[in-house]
Amino acid sequence: MTEKKGGPWAGIAVAVIVIGIAGAVAFYKVPAFHALLHPHPVGDNAAKTADKYTCGMHPFIILDKPGNCPICGMKLTKIESSPAPGGATAASSAPAAKPSGGARKILFYRNPMNPNVTSQTPAKDEMGMDFVPVYEDEVKGSGGANLPEGYATVQVGMERVQMAGIQSANAVREAISHPVRAVGIVVPDETRVRRVQAKIEGWIEKLHTNFTGQMVTKGQPLMEIYSPDLVATQREYLLARAGVDRMKESPYEDARQMSSGLAQAARTRLKLFDVPDSFIAELERTGQVQRTVTLNAPVSGYVTGKEIFDGTRVMPGMDLLTVTDLSRVWIDADLYEYEAQYVRVGQSAVLDTVADPGAKLKGRVAFIYPTFSPETRTLKVRFEFLNPGLRLKPQMYANVSLDLHSVTGVVIPDSALIETGVRQIAFVDAGDGSFEPREVKVGVRGNGKAQILSGVKAGEKVAVRANFLLDSESKLRAALTKMTGGTSAPSQPQGQGGHVGHGGGQ
Numbered sequence: 001m002t003e004k005k006g007g008p009w010a011g012i013a014v015a016v017i018v019i020g021i022a023g024a025v026a027f028y029k030v031p032a033f034h035a036l037l038h039p040h041p042v043g044d045n046a047a048k049t050a051d052k053y054t055c056g057m058h059p060f061i062i063l064d065k066p067g068n069c070p071i072c073g074m075k076l077t078k079i080e081s082s083p084a085p086g087g088a089t090a091a092s093s094a095p096a097a098k099p100s101g102g103a104r105k106i107l108f109y110r111n112p113m114n115p116n117v118t119s120q121t122p123a124k125d126e127m128g129m130d131f132v133p134v135y136e137d138e139v140k141g142s143g144g145a146n147l148p149e150g151y152a153t154v155q156v157g158m159e160r161v162q163m164a165g166i167q168s169a170n171a172v173r174e175a176i177s178h179p180v181r182a183v184g185i186v187v188p189d190e191t192r193v194r195r196v197q198a199k200i201e202g203w204i205e206k207l208h209t210n211f212t213g214q215m216v217t218k219g220q221p222l223m224e225i226y227s228p229d230l231v232a233t234q235r236e237y238l239l240a241r242a243g244v245d246r247m248k249e250s251p252y253e254d255a256r257q258m259s260s261g262l263a264q265a266a267r268t269r270l271k272l273f274d275v276p277d278s279f280i281a282e283l284e285r286t287g288q289v290q291r292t293v294t295l296n297a298p299v300s301g302y303v304t305g306k307e308i309f310d311g312t313r314v315m316p317g318m319d320l321l322t323v324t325d326l327s328r329v330w331i332d333a334d335l336y337e338y339e340a341q342y343v344r345v346g347q348s349a350v351l352d353t354v355a356d357p358g359a360k361l362k363g364r365v366a367f368i369y370p371t372f373s374p375e376t377r378t379l380k381v382r383f384e385f386l387n388p389g390l391r392l393k394p395q396m397y398a399n400v401s402l403d404l405h406s407v408t409g410v411v412i413p414d415s416a417l418i419e420t421g422v423r424q425i426a427f428v429d430a431g432d433g434s435f436e437p438r439e440v441k442v443g444v445r446g447n448g449k450a451q452i453l454s455g456v457k458a459g460e461k462v463a464v465r466a467n468f469l470l471d472s473e474s475k476l477r478a479a480l481t482k483m484t485g486g487t488s489a490p491s492q493p494q495g496q497g498g499h500v501g502h503g504g505g506q
Helices: 008-029 031-037 044-050 157-164 228-249 253-272 277-286 467-484
Strands: 106-110 117-119 132-135 167-170 172-188 193-197 202-207 221-226 292-296 301-306 319-324 328-336 348-352 361-372 378-386 397-413 424-431 434-446 449-454 461-465
Touching: 172 434, 172 449, 193 301, 202 228, 221 228, 221 319, 228 253, 228 277, 253 277, 328 397, 348 378, 397 434, 397 461, 424 467, 434 467, 461 467
Parallel strands: none
Antiparallel strands: 106 117, 106 132, 167 461, 172 328, 172 397, 193 319, 202 221, 221 292, 301 319, 328 378, 348 361, 348 397, 361 378, 397 449, 424 434, 424 461, 434 449
């Protein structure tokens, strides 16, 4: 066999020629390969030609200019350059552009989800969100010796004030009181309760008041009672009167006085047995002993207790009827310890009931009980109210309202206060969209207002709406000021790339 010319060297020569042709084509046609073998200096024009934009939802969409995603319509985001070997990105290696005119100076960038993570260059977090720029005017002058710890002055501008719905109200000097509302129970006025009792032994012959709840008036007949003692006393009185008549012609003064004394004693005995004056007058006129005596009502009111019936035998000291005057009633209500210390006898109160919500009755504090209830830790207070038309009935629930601890001072709307648990904060409107946080001391609160003992003066304006947004922004700016010292962005430690973790990377 004859050996082919060139042998293996011919194949190697052909391969070298093919690779050379392919490399030349790649050098001029493939940008990445061209940049690898022939790097160009980094400059503004080079940065502009290297900018690429992609869609966050469709990362395979890569365009050379900004715009919207052709699939979902989302705005394209710029693809950041690869980090340089020194740890800084290509964008950071170029000198930062100076703000022209009145442009705001960016100090650094912070993670939108974690403010403790910052960067001196634009960056993205783990979820692809852009870091938020922090401007010099946001941290400049944010602190202050008069500001509460952990708070900073907020400068949002008038446009953002309107967009956020922040509203302010004036601090005024006026009277304010602490209203107290308590639930009480209607009870009879104990000074207007009268028990009708038997003072002699006898039997009920006839009842003129037959049922509980019946209305009686003073002097109205209640019952007719038969008693041997009453019959005997009537007879003694008539005999004594007859003796007085016989002794009128007696020459002995002592005899005349004795007969007169006996008659007066018998008449007094009848009255002590609750025999009405009208009955005694009739006895004197007729001279006839009556078998039964009619007892009249001592007061006007309602029969709230009845222990007898027709024919009932009664004994001395036995309760016969209970008559209660309900033209004036008491309300027993319970107040908590912090409320009871301001209650005084004679303070005015207003009452309303669920049964008659339209009715408003005015009364006063009549009595304050001397001891607290150990079960409820409340103090019972008695209120006194007139009861026209018998609107208030015993054992009915009623709502009692009264104003306690009325004072005059600087007053602001209650909504302006932010409760932190250990202190109260209010944001004072300094004008031009600037709000200053102040720690305030609160006094009396009531009717949607609060008395300010210190921190806000009369005439100043305080934020009363959307102030929770100011609270969040103030705390955030105070934290940023603390990290930066109030003058500059935090320094970037070596080996951390474009991110700096404050307080979280220890």
